[in-house]
Every structure is written in structure tokens, then in C-alpha cells.
Amino acid sequence: QVLRVIEGSPADVADLYIGDRILSVDDVAMNNSKQVVAAIRSHRPNQTVNVELLRDGDSVTLPVTLGTRPVRRDPYNGLGCGCQCAAAYRELTGVAPGPPTVAGVSNAELAARQQELLVQNRELAATLQQLRQEMVRLRAELNATSLR
Structure with missing residues (x-):
């Protein structure tokens, strides 16, 4: 409907x-x-x-x-710079049976990899906090530029 x-x-x-x-x-x-x-x-x-x-x-x-679909902006940043999960662009090369530690990947490394985020300028942010700090910096830079 x-x-x-x-x-x-x-x-x-x-x-x-x-x-x-x-x-x-x-x-x-x-x-x-x-x-x-x-x-x-x-x-x-x-x-x-x-x-x-x-x-x-x-x-x-x-x-x-049919028309083209409008580009959605990330609701968090309001800046219009989108975020993409780096994991979405990894190529799957194989699956080993057992937990990740059996395949030679530590739980800490696995957790870190799951948290990798890619900002639009292609700089890797290791944590969500780091990404948010970068967003704040970009927002401040944009505001300073637009006031001139």
C-alpha cells in the first residue's frame, strides 16, 4: 500500500x-x-x-x-559527509572452521577490525569517538570558512 x-x-x-x-x-x-x-x-x-x-x-x-533516488545525508553529522563501514568493502577470501582465534586472529584484533570506520575523505578512524572528533573538527572548519 x-x-x-x-x-x-x-x-x-x-x-x-x-x-x-x-x-x-x-x-x-x-x-x-x-x-x-x-x-x-x-x-x-x-x-x-x-x-x-x-x-x-x-x-x-x-x-x-522512474527517476533517480536522492542522496541521503547521514543523520548524525548534518554536514553531509557520509560514513561507510570499511568492513563492507573487504573481500572475503575464505572461511576457516572454528573461532577467530583458531584462524590466527585475536579477539582484540577482531574487535578492532569490527570498529573500523571510513570517513568520506578516506581517512581511517579506529573508533567511533575518533570519528566523532573528526566530525566536530570538520564542522568547526566549515563554520569558520562560511563566516569569512
């Missing part, structure tokens, strides 16, 4: 309404919102998909020309 329509969005332009129930996207049945998101993401911006929906008891099919 459509819960929100953002003004000016492809859904708004195509006349989707709050309360519409999406039945299919390009003739593929949709049973939940995750399927709808996956179906939309499988297409490129500016492609048109046919969305069949149930509106006031009637089946309606609307052509929807």
Missing part, C-alpha cells in the same frame, strides 16, 4: 495516491513493499514501468517513468 507520495516524484507525476495498493510492476505480482522496491531498483532511471494497482476497488495500470 502506498503510504506516502513525495511532491514532484515519479509517483506524484504518475498520479499514484496514498492508499493505492500496488499489485504488480511490469506484470510481475508484488506481495510486499520489499518486492516493489526490488522491482523498481532493477530498472534504470528514465525507464518507464507499468504499475498495476488497486484503487477504490478498481484495477488501474499507470505508466511510471
